[in-house]
Amino acid sequence: xxxxxxxxxxxxxxxxxxxxxxxxxxxxxxxxxxxxxxxxxxxxxxxxxxxxxxxxxxxxxxxxxxxxxxxxxxxxxxxxxxxxxxxxxxxxxxxxxxxxxxxxxxxxxxxxxxxxxxxxxxxxxxxxxxxxxxxxxxxxxxxxxxxxxxxxxxxxxxxxxxxxxxxxxxxxxxxxxxxxxxxxxxxxxxxxxxxxxxxxxxxxxxxxxxxxxxxxxxxxxxxxxxxxxxxxxxxxxxxxxxxxxxxxxxxxxxxxxxxxxxxxxxxxxxxxxxxxxxxxxxxxxxxxxxxxxxxxxxxxxxxxxxxxxxxxxxxxxxxxxxxxxxxxxxxxxxxxxxxxxxxxxxxxxxxxxxxxxxxxxxxxxxxxxxxxxxxxxxxxxxxxxxxxxxxxxxxxxxxxxxxxxxxxxxxxxxxxxxxxxxxxxxxxxxxxxxxxxxxxxxxxxxxxxxxxxxxxxxxxxxxxxxxxxxxxxxxxxxxxxxxxxxxxxxxxxxxxxxxxxxxxxxx
Amino acid sequence: xxxxxxxxxxxxxxxxxxxxxxxxxxxxxxxxxxxxxxxxxxxxxxxxxxxxxxxxxxxxxxxxxxxxxxxxxxxxxxxxxxxxxxxxxxxxxxxxxxxxxxxxxxxxxxxxxxxxxxxxxxxxxxxxxxxxxxxxxxxxxxxxxxxxxxxxxxxxxxxxxxxxxxxxxxxxxxxxxxxxxxxxxxxxxxxxxxxxxxxxxxxxxxxxxxxxxxxxxxxxxxxxxxxxxxxxxxxxxxxxxxxxxxxxxxxxxxxxxxxxxxxxxxxxxxxxxxxxxxxxxxxxxxxxxxxxxxxxxxxxxxxxxxxxxxxxxxxxxxxxxxxxxxxxxxxxxxxxxxxxxxxxxxxxxxxxxxxxxxxxxxxxxxxxxxxxxxx
Numbered sequence: 001x002x003x004x005x006x007x008x009x010x011x012x013x014x015x016x017x018x019x020x021x022x023x024x025x026x027x028x029x030x031x032x033x034x035x036x037x038x039x040x041x042x043x044x045x046x047x048x049x050x051x052x053x054x055x056x057x058x059x060x061x062x063x064x065x066x067x068x069x070x071x072x073x074x075x076x077x078x079x080x081x082x083x084x085x086x087x088x089x090x091x092x093x094x095x096x097x098x099x100x101x102x103x104x105x106x107x108x109x110x111x112x113x114x115x116x117x118x119x120x121x122x123x124x125x126x127x128x129x130x131x132x133x134x135x136x137x138x139x140x141x142x143x144x145x146x147x148x149x150x151x152x153x154x155x156x157x158x159x160x161x162x163x164x165x166x167x168x169x170x171x172x173x174x175x176x177x178x179x180x181x182x183x184x185x186x187x188x189x190x191x192x193x194x195x196x197x198x199x200x201x202x203x204x205x206x207x208x209x210x211x212x213x214x215x216x217x218x219x220x221x222x223x224x225x226x227x228x229x230x231x232x233x234x235x236x237x238x239x240x241x242x243x244x245x246x247x248x249x250x251x252x253x254x255x256x257x258x259x260x261x262x263x264x265x266x267x268x269x270x271x272x273x274x275x276x277x278x279x280x281x282x283x284x285x286x287x288x289x290x291x292x293x294x295x296x297x298x299x300x301x302x303x304x305x306x307x308x309x310x311x312x313x314x315x316x317x318x319x320x321x322x323x324x325x326x327x328x329x330x331x332x333x334x335x336x337x338x339x340x341x342x343x344x345x346x347x348x349x350x351x352x353x354x355x356x357x358x359x360x361x362x363x364x365x366x367x368x369x370x371x372x373x374x375x376x377x378x379x380x381x382x383x384x385x386x387x388x389x390x391x392x393x394x395x396x397x398x399x400x401x402x403x404x405x406x407x408x409x410x411x412x413x414x415x416x417x418x419x420x421x422x423x424x425x426x427x428x429x430x431x432x433x434x435x436x437x438x439x440x441x442x443x444x445x446x447x448x449x450x451x452x453x454x455x456x457x458x459x460x461x462x463x464x465x466x467x468x469x470x471x472x473x474x475x476x477x478x479x480x481x482x483x484x485x486x487x488x489x490x491x492x493x494x495x496x497x498x499x500x501x502x503x504x505x506x507x
Numbered sequence: 508x509x510x511x512x513x514x515x516x517x518x519x520x521x522x523x524x525x526x527x528x529x530x531x532x533x534x535x536x537x538x539x540x541x542x543x544x545x546x547x548x549x550x551x552x553x554x555x556x557x558x559x560x561x562x563x564x565x566x567x568x569x570x571x572x573x574x575x576x577x578x579x580x581x582x583x584x585x586x587x588x589x590x591x592x593x594x595x596x597x598x599x600x601x602x603x604x605x606x607x608x609x610x611x612x613x614x615x616x617x618x619x620x621x622x623x624x625x626x627x628x629x630x631x632x633x634x635x636x637x638x639x640x641x642x643x644x645x646x647x648x649x650x651x652x653x654x655x656x657x658x659x660x661x662x663x664x665x666x667x668x669x670x671x672x673x674x675x676x677x678x679x680x681x682x683x684x685x686x687x688x689x690x691x692x693x694x695x696x697x698x699x700x701x702x703x704x705x706x707x708x709x710x711x712x713x714x715x716x717x718x719x720x721x722x723x724x725x726x727x728x729x730x731x732x733x734x735x736x737x738x739x740x741x742x743x744x745x746x747x748x749x750x751x752x753x754x755x756x757x758x759x760x761x762x763x764x765x766x767x768x769x770x771x772x773x774x775x776x777x778x779x780x781x782x783x784x785x786x787x788x789x790x791x792x793x794x795x796x797x798x799x800x801x802x803x804x805x806x807x808x809x810x811x812x813x814x815x816x817x818x819x820x821x822x823x824x825x826x827x828x829x830x831x832x833x834x835x836x837x838x839x840x841x842x843x844x845x846x847x848x849x850x851x852x853x854x855x856x857x858x859x860x861x862x863x864x865x866x867x868x869x870x871x872x873x874x875x876x877x878x879x880x881x882x
Binding site: 197199200203218219220347348352353359360361362363364366367370385386388389390391394453454457459487490491492493494495 | 642643672673676704843844845848849854855856858859860861862863865866867868873874875876877
């Protein structure tokens with residue numbers, strides 16, 4: 001007797017169809033699984049046997065062979081349990097094999113026969129739709145998440161028994177318990193109205209949010225760098241549905257999220273001891289890293305100079321390309337990484353450079369610190385602002401803005417950009433390459449002059465010029481102007497990082 | 508001595524044997540100098556002792572060994588070693604030996620020179636000013652060091668310093684900016700950039716100026732070599748200017764030597780509340796000349812109004828009224844954006860104007876977002 005059921009392997013964050021075939025023939029009772037599975041798949045044998053028996057079915061006393069096809073694809077994790085069990089039941093005639101054809105099955109089994117929570121259901125549901133299957137059986141915890149994919153009927157079950165009942169038609173497929181749109185309640189995000197003083201950093205946050213620019217906050221310990229960065233998501237535009245589904249899929253695959261659509265922009269703040277693989281993704285099987293978890297959101301690196309050089313260097317490709325490629329064996333996996341990078345750093349090892357005489361760092365310390373920060377990553381920071389300790393009277397004053405107010409400005413600026421870049425392949429100013437920048441950034445005469453002077457006097461490098469242009473474009477967008485003025489350009493110059501080549505002083 | 512006199516025409520470019528031997532001895536007794544200093548001996552007095560008494564005074568347990576080595580010393584080997592290291596020598600018997608330095612007590616027997624012996628003779632014969640100061644100079648101090656060095660080099664003076672981190676290096680760098688020549692006096696062999704991180708600066712210095720040391724090539728740094736180096740800096744210079752020195756700074760040793768030699772001594776005033784300026788303000792209180800710019804130094808050396816600082820060749824444009832006001836505010840201590848905004852300036856206008864000042868080279872941004880006025 002032969003039976004077949006569809007399920008999915010998660011390859012990176014993408015679903016790959018896998019057919020579970022079970023063949024039962026007479027012989028000594030054995031149960032073998034072939035098809036390049038990892039340890040979790042091999043152990044699935046014992047889970048499946050126990051689950052079938054504990055659900056009140058019989059495990060066939062004959063030679064059982066299961067194959068996970070295609071055989072060349074490496075399969076990892078316990079997500080094949082339910083499919084294996086149902087295929088065994090179908091092959092042994094305990095559920096109708098014909099009914100199984102319309103279904104995809106996904107989920108891990110417990111020994112008692114319950115379907116356990118299994119990460120990645122959203123990706124599986126997308127695969128189901130792509131494979132042209134009508135129905136997907138998933139663990140109940142994952143129903144709302146899987147239901148985000150339209151065109152697939154989600155069958156949420158709590159146990160193998162329920163799944164079998166659905167197939168035999170004894171109980172009609174139940175719909176997910178809650179409509180997906182109520183989603184996860186937006187958590188009370190920290191608001192900009194908590195901020196007192198900090199006029200410059202607030203402006204920089206708005207510009208960064210409006211143009212999708214990377215931001216480096218520099219300042220002495222305790223001045224509020226982290227506090228400011230945490231409030232950035234509160235002024236970013238909401239995720240579009242497509243973005244939200246992508247974010248949910250990645251978070252689901254990574255196992256850091258269960259149920260419902262993620263509607264808030266992710267904010268990831270990995271600790272500085274993180275490895276390169278942890279940051280951009282990797283491991284066996286490859287899992288998305290923090291950069292992918294921050295997709296469409298904010299990746300915040302606190303104490304930038306403490307991160308390992310290797311980890312920071314690994315961020316270069318994701319920053320540039322918006323995705324990261326991980327090569328494993330003969331396969332290339334792609335993880336999306338369109339995040340805004342926000343970093344915080346002390347200006348020197350002791351943290352007090354610029355604050356009168358409290359800095360006790362020598363020239364060597366400073367240079368070492370700068371070297372740790374410098375290089376290609378720093379080059380990709382569009383904005384560098386110093387966060388100063390607010391004055392006492394500023395702490396007592398009313399807040400300068402609120403997230404709602406700032407967000408309105410950001411949204412208006414983003415709309416202008418979307419209109420301008422409608423079919424250019426970039427979503428915001430920060431994503432423009434130099435070709436797009438040339439086409440879409442109009443300077444008035446004075447601005448051209450100002451930029452020319454800044455460039456001629458060696459205040460800007462070629463790359464710096466490009467970055468200044470994009471930031472200036474965002475400043476004009478925030479102000480609602482079509483042309484970039486000289487003041488915009490000069491402001492962008494002021495918000496840029498200091499030149500690394502400090503000429504004679506660096507000697 | 509009679510042999511040397513006969514040999515001199517044959518080897519006009521080297522130090523005489525007895526000076527080479529003395530120089531070797533000083534380096535050989537390196538560890539003992541540190542020891543003597545720790546026991547409170549006065550270095551200048553020790554340096555004045557003739558060879559035999561010097562060994563007797565400080566060699567201690569190694570005396571017999573040093574005496575034997577002293578007898579066996581071969582000047583030709585020492586000269587060859589210098590030659591291999593690319594170091595030229597100039598001894599105090601030579602007519603080219605800097606006159607100002609001869610006057611200093613305990614002046615080094617031999618000066619080891621990288622960058623050209625004749626060039627050094629010419630540079631040392633010109634009017635020279637020492638600019639010294641703290642290793643951990645503030646942005647203000649570094650900027651002042653560069654400003655002074657630029658002005659003085661522009662007026663044709665030689666800038667002498669020690670190539671240490673901070674003020675010293677800024678002085679050398681300022682000189683090089685206006686293509687002036689500068690003398691770096693090192694506490695190790697002159698062939699070796701010290702500190703090593705100043706390699707690039709060292710190369711630029713010896714391109715147009717010289718690096719000098721009293722120690723033969725291959726000598727390592729010793730504690731005593733730093734104050735000893737300072738006496739050479741002061742001795743070479745008609746005036747010593749201290750920019751930022753703490754209360755126990757080595758720059759104060761340079762200042763003391765200059766004072767003892769009856770040379771001019773100047774200091775750049777700093778904030779009373781700053782630890783970095785404690786030493787310089789103390790010098791000023793005791794009667795050192797106030798140095799605000801290169802003009803003050805020229806006045807001190809040549810008499811008021813005798814020599815003028817040539818106009819700055821940097822050609823930065825004039826500053827408009829509004830920018831001037833902002834520049835004054837930055838120079839007056841409101842040197843961060845926060846401070847400027849707190850004084851009632853609008854943020855966005857200030858950012859724009861600061862960029863203008865920065866682009867035109869009037870201000871520079873430092874670590875910590877502090878703006879420094881460039882002069």
